[in-house]
Amino acid sequence: EIVLTQSPATLSLSPGERATLSCRASQSVSSYLAWFQQKPGQAPRLLIYDASNRATGIPARFSGSGSGTDFTLTISSLEPEDFAVYYCHQRSNWPSITFGQGTRLEIK
Amino acid sequence: EVQLLESGGGLVQPGGSLRLSCAASGFTFSSYAMSWVRQAPGKGLEWVSLISGDTETTYYADSVKGRFTISRDNSKNTLYLQMNSLRVEDTAVYYCARSKIYCSGESCYLGVWGQGTTVTVSS
Numbered sequence: 001e002i003v004l005t006q007s008p009a010t011l012s013l014s015p016g017e018r019a020t021l022s023c024r025a026s027q028s029v030s031s032y033l034a035w036f037q038q039k040p041g042q043a044p045r046l047l048i049y050d051a052s053n054r055a056t057g058i059p060a061r062f063s064g065s066g067s068g069t070d071f072t073l074t075i076s077s078l079e080p081e082d083f084a085v086y087y088c089h090q091r092s093n094w095p096s097i098t099f100g101q102g103t104r105l106e107i108k
Numbered sequence: 109e110v111q112l113l114e115s116g117g118g119l120v121q122p123g124g125s126l127r128l129s130c131a132a133s134g135f136t137f138s139s140y141a142m143s144w145v146r147q148a149p150g151k152g153l154e155w156v157s158l159i160s161g162d163t164e165t166t167y168y169a170d171s172v173k174g175r176f177t178i179s180r181d182n183s184k185n186t187l188y189l190q191m192n193s194l195r196v197e198d199t200a201v202y203y204c205a206r207s208k209i210y211c212s213g214e215s216c217y218l219g220v221w222g223q224g225t226t227v228t229v230s231s
Contacts, residue, residue: 032216034217036153042223043203043205043221043222043223043224044153044203044218044221045221046214046217046218046219049213049214049216049217049219050213053213053214055214055217055219056214056219087152087153089153089217089218091216091217095155095158095167096155096167096169097155098155099152099153099154099155100152101152
């Protein structure tokens with residue numbers, strides 16, 4: 001099983017600041033990595049796929065980078081609605097897809 | 109509008125059974141593989157099972173293999189998860205989500221999710 005480790009566990013920032021979230025895979029996942037956003041009581045929403053491509057309808061302030069084992073999700077300027085939990089996800093080992101444990105982005 | 113709507117969750121005793129359903133609308137259901145993903149209270153996401161669009165192929169996480177059965181009825185645009193021999197650790201919100209198997213780009217990922225149905229296993 002490919003284990004995804006996210007850091008930090010919690011990130012405290014203010015609106016307008018830049019957020020940088022990390023995800024490290026236990027083995028190479030090539031570029032088969034995605035990022036999801038989840039708000040309380042809601043289903044996850046796909047933000048980024050194939051490491052660096054924004055999903056349909058996702059604002060340009062969200063960007064992804066990385067390949068192999070190290071990946072980053074960047075939110076360039078935080079909006080109030082961006083405070084949520086973010087999960088990375090790999091499909092390299094399909095169908096045994098896995099998710100990271102999540103990073104909680106909270107308002108400082 | 110593309111939509112997935114789960115139902116069938118509830119409270120069940122350990123060792124009991126439950127069948128979840130996921131009704132799809134707004135897209136060609138048979139063209140998509142469907143997955144169940146669960147989330148235990150306060151925890152992260154865990155993939156549970158996947159079925160191909162033509163129903164020919166199914167996959168399961170080791171944690172549910174032999175206890176859960178995924179199926180679908182393409183004539184009814186509905187996905188199912190039969191859960192037997194339930195354990196306390198199966199307590200979670202269960203989501204259905206769609207993706208494609210033979211794909212490229214965004215469609216390869218779980219791009220559409222339902223709102224979830226809650227399963228509680230407790231005595």
